Amino acid sequence: MGSVDQRGVAWFTAVYEEHYDAVRRYVLRRLRDPSTSEELAQEVFVITWRRRTRAPEHCLPWLYGIARRVLANDRRAVRARPEAMALPSDDVLRDRREDPARGAQHVDVHRAMDALSETDQEVLRLVGWEGLDLGDAARVLGCARGTARVRLFRARRRLAKSLENPDSERENAVSAPCPAAVEPLEESHA
Incomplete structure (x- = not known):
């Protein structure tokens, strides 16, 4: 070698x-x-x-x-395969056992995320879950930083609206909680 x-x-x-x-x-x-x-x-x-x-x-x-x-x-x-039932994440299961109120909050966020488009979910996950800054999130998404910033702003707004209206219709079946993504966009990320 x-x-x-x-x-x-x-x-x-x-x-x-x-x-x-x-x-x-x-x-x-x-x-x-x-x-x-x-x-x-x-x-x-x-x-x-x-x-x-x-x-x-x-x-x-x-x-x-x-x-x-x-x-x-x-x-x-x-x-192409039969639909499989999605299982809750280990975090959600642990939270439900340790703190029922926190587990319920995760369920609410899951439902709110389910109501969003896959594009909205992904930008929220990248920033809120993966902890990426806008430049890195833009690289993952394959778009300009400014485009990622607008997508994040709009996705956060839609997530907040979905959290306020938990009966909204779901558009996607794949989701994950993203509590950090509900915070307003700070100018330091610009």
């Missing part, structure tokens, strides 16, 4: 160790199926290895972009 291959292995090992849990949580929050989430997170890193020469220095948003495409491919494949 040459020195280039050794550097590649060392880079990949470091990226895997540093970001595997974040990528797995990213996938799990969107699927709420632990076993499938593990498989898809592994697939993300298989693709990462193949594309290692194109990886940016700050690679977590890049990994989220790969994960987003892997999830999209999985969703297309799932459409």
